[in-house]
Amino acid sequence: MEPVCSTAGEPKLRHVEKDILIPKIMKDKAKELCSEQVKDFTKCCKETGFLMVVKCRKENKLLKECLTSYYTDPAFYEECKAEYLKTREEYRATKSPLHQEHSTST
Numbered sequence: 001m002e003p004v005c006s007t008a009g010e011p012k013l014r015h016v017e018k019d020i021l022i023p024k025i026m027k028d029k030a031k032e033l034c035s036e037q038v039k040d041f042t043k044c045c046k047e048t049g050f051l052m053v054v055k056c057r058k059e060n061k062l063l064k065e066c067l068t069s070y071y072t073d074p075a076f077y078e079e080c081k082a083e084y085l086k087t088r089e090e091y092r093a094t095k096s097p098l099h100q101e102h103s104t105s106t
Contacts, residue, residue: 011085025080026071034066 013022031038041063044056070076 013081017084017088022077022081022084023071025084026077027067029080030067030070030076033070034063037063037066 037059041056041059044059045052048055
């Protein structure tokens with residue numbers, strides 16, 4: 001098993017943080033940064049309907065290229081990791097949920 005942290009003093013990340021939570025932040029931020037391509041692809045899909053698989057190839061290719069450029073950028077990963085660690089630290093310090101998405105209402 002490979003070590004979770006590579007540098008002494010760097011916070012350790014659990015598997016779920018490294019493989020799920022940080023990539024989710026990356027995905028959300030990449031969608032925002034590629035918003036123009038997302039908008040173009042969405043518009044094409046709405047206009048062409050069922051034929052979108054064929055007619056929106058160009059827009060899909062541009063969207064994939066934009067998103068992949070962020071997903072494979074080590075600096076972008078480190079930026080998202082730092083954002084996650086900051087959020088995690090704030091949560092641990094206050095013990096209050098930062099997002100009320102999963103409220104239990106009966």
